[in-house]
Amino acid sequence: MTNYLVVGSGLFGSTFAYEAAKRGHHVKVIERRDHIAGNIYTKEVDGIQVHEYGAHIFHTSNKKIWDYVHQFAEFNRYTNSPIANYKGEIYNMPFNMNTFNKLWGVVTPEEAQAKIDEQKAILNGKKPENLEEQAISLIGTDIYEKLVKGYTEKQWGQKATDLPAFIIRRLPVRLTYDNNYFNDTYQGIPIGGYTQIVEKMLASDLIEVETGVDFFDHKQEYIDQYDKVIFTGMIDQFFDYQLGELEYRSLRFETEELDEDNHQGNAVVNYTDAETPYTRIIEHKHFEFGQGNKHKTIITKEYPAKWSRGDEPYYPVNNKQNNHLYTKYNELAKSEPKVIFGGRLGQYRYYDMHQVIQASLQLVGQEFGEKII
Numbered sequence: 001m002t003n004y005l006v007v008g009s010g011l012f013g014s015t016f017a018y019e020a021a022k023r024g025h026h027v028k029v030i031e032r033r034d035h036i037a038g039n040i041y042t043k044e045v046d047g048i049q050v051h052e053y054g055a056h057i058f059h060t061s062n063k064k065i066w067d068y069v070h071q072f073a074e075f076n077r078y079t080n081s082p083i084a085n086y087k088g089e090i091y092n093m094p095f096n097m098n099t100f101n102k103l104w105g106v107v108t109p110e111e112a113q114a115k116i117d118e119q120k121a122i123l124n125g126k127k128p129e130n131l132e133e134q135a136i137s138l139i140g141t142d143i144y145e146k147l148v149k150g151y152t153e154k155q156w157g158q159k160a161t162d163l164p165a166f167i168i169r170r171l172p173v174r175l176t177y178d179n180n181y182f183n184d185t186y187q188g189i190p191i192g193g194y195t196q197i198v199e200k201m202l203a204s205d206l207i208e209v210e211t212g213v214d215f216f217d218h219k220q221e222y223i224d225q226y227d228k229v230i231f232t233g234m235i236d237q238f239f240d241y242q243l244g245e246l247e248y249r250s251l252r253f254e255t256e257e258l259d260e261d262n263h264q265g266n267a268v269v270n271y272t273d274a275e276t277p278y279t280r281i282i283e284h285k286h287f288e289f290g291q292g293n294k295h296k297t298i299i300t301k302e303y304p305a306k307w308s309r310g311d312e313p314y315y316p317v318n319n320k321q322n323n324h325l326y327t328k329y330n331e332l333a334k335s336e337p338k339v340i341f342g343g344r345l346g347q348y349r350y351y352d353m354h355q356v357i358q359a360s361l362q363l364v365g366q367e368f369g370e371k372i373i
């Protein structure tokens with residue numbers, strides 16, 4: 001029997017804790033925030049499940065992961081179909097025949113493709129050297145100007161002409177009238193929110209959970225005290241930034257409760273112009289088809305923010321330089337044989353929920369010598 005310490009009660013740490021306890025091991029989970037579940041945390045207000053850290057839609061094509069997560073919650077049939085608001089004009093996302101019809105009046109896929117090709121020609125076959133050129137080479141100038149430029153510049157805090165082309169290697173372009181954002185086979189939102197998934201994962205008698213506790217307050221004692229540590233915080237912080245800082249993007253959320261039933265008619269509306277300071281507004285009740293108080297609704301404005309130490313690191317910035325630095329931290333991790341780094345921050349990788357569950361189950365397989373996934 002092993003005594004594990006799991007640092008961070010997000011999906012990676014909690015999946016591991018659940019599987020370890022199922023095999024009879026003791027697990028202590030510590031969490032810096034005052035609640036469990038990491039960034040998938042949802043909280044009920046007025047009968048509405050509020051996604052505290054941004055819109056979370058579960059999607060996967062992996063049947064095993066879809067079945068796995070169903071042990072912990074029932075899912076609704078929510079399909080992610082965000083809309084874009086460009087200075088009051090509404091467009092469907094991802095870019096599809098509905099978008100092209102509204103923009104250009106085209107009706108057939110052939111007409112839409114011809115329009116995109118005509119606009120791409122402005123580059124004269126030049127190899128894209130920045131994000132602007134890359135976007136135009138993929139979807140032409142109109143969509144770039146109205147739906148990509150302002151949004152992307154707000155997201156990254158830089159001009160599109162200064163951003164590298166690789167950020168948008170591909171843009172989802174569909175020549176069908178299909179507003180479903182994801183291509184995956186399965187998607188939905190857990191009925192009753194995400195927090196219950198983690199609550200159930202951590203419910204075993206063999207798991208002890210402590211919130212409001214920062215690992216770094218007693219780092220060495222923890223490492224000495226436990227047989228193994230599963231660390232899901234920032235890998236550069238673990239090593240006291242000794243090789244330099246990895247870069248992250250942060251976010252600021254502004255949540256309001258409004259005395260109306262239906263504010264924007266959709267769960268997610270992206271604001272794609274440069275002037276509106278936020279990138280999107282989420283209206284939480286639409287994730288569960290308007291369930292909750294009929295006289296109230298809750299909306300959250302999402303503002304991209306520069307990250308500096310002490311801020312929440314929402315997105316790793318996986319450019320060449322940061323990935324190279326991460327490789328060096330990963331090498332350094334070998335000097336800590338008792339510590340396993342996992343999850344979005346521990347592995348410095350933009351994992352979606354299904355990927356983080358899969359990565360955690362792979363670790364379970366390695367740790368217990370089983371073929372799980």
Ligand SMILES: Cc1cc2nc3c(=O)[nH]c(=O)nc-3n(C[C@H](O)[C@H](O)[C@H](O)COP(=O)(O)OP(=O)(O)OC[C@H]3O[C@@H](n4cnc5c(N)ncnc54)[C@H](O)[C@@H]3O)c2cc1C
Binds near residue numbers: 009030214234342344
């Ligand atoms: C805005 C946003 C929207 C997203 N939308 C989607 C989506 O629609 N679909 C999808 O599949 N995925 C989405 N994701 C990704 C999803 O949130 C992640 O896949 C998942 O939460 C990662 O789980 P994790 O356990 O790796 O990390 P986290 O959820 O970040 O958990 C890590 C935990 O460790 C804690 N911690 C860190 N350092 C310490 C410390 N020193 N001591 C104690 N505790 C510590 C943190 O407080 C945190 O709770 C989104 C992410 C963001 C940011």
